[in-house]
Amino acid sequence: MKLELTKKQYRDLIELLFLGNWMANASRTGAEGDERLEKYEEIQNYVISQAKHFQAEDVVKAEGNEFYTTMDFEESLMPIVEEYDEYTFWEQISMKLAKRDLLREIGPVRQLKEEHRERMYEIEEQYETEFEKNGLKNLEIINKDKKKL
Structure with missing residues (x-):
């Protein structure tokens, strides 16, 4: 299946992914018995890895094969x-x-x-x-x- 998104829809999607992953993992430490829900982090990483195709590099940073949303982007969603x-x-x-x-x-x-x-x-x-x-x-x-x- 191929999913086509506009640049705005892509940005909206990464906002939703950040918010969803925040809901699922922000309170988790990652320690044994309090593991992070990696499936959400993995899908978020995959989607934001496509930022270049949607000209959204301003809200995503790469570190090796891992991709993260920028601090400015995340702070904009904190309200x-x-x-x-x-x-x-x-x-x-x-x-x-x-x-x-x-x-x-x-x-x-x-x-x-x-x-x-x-x-x-x-x-x-x-x-x-x-x-x-x-x-x-x-x-x-x-x-x-x-x-x-």
Whole structure:
């Protein structure tokens, strides 16, 4: 199969590849048990190796047989990463706190029933409303001795 792209489509594709690879590998150290997902790096490397054909050498650098996007290119995409991270942070904190509170209400269960899920979503909405209004201002951590951290 042959895939034909315009120069703009190619640039958009390498943006998507960078963002996808970032999502898959940015939090991985590469150490044993935390290996990077090489299949994404390999496809990214292959696609960006074609930069010369699309006159996109300004956003790609080569080191031997490895190809990388430039720091300027990557920095230009960081606002998208940061926006996603911000959204995910608030979604996750609301969801995790809601699940914690639900389990405090109903006790430990193997599997949540439909009515439990509905209650969890109610709690989650309360957290979302609070965080939208006040951010983290009212969030406090209290240790076992009931002291604020």
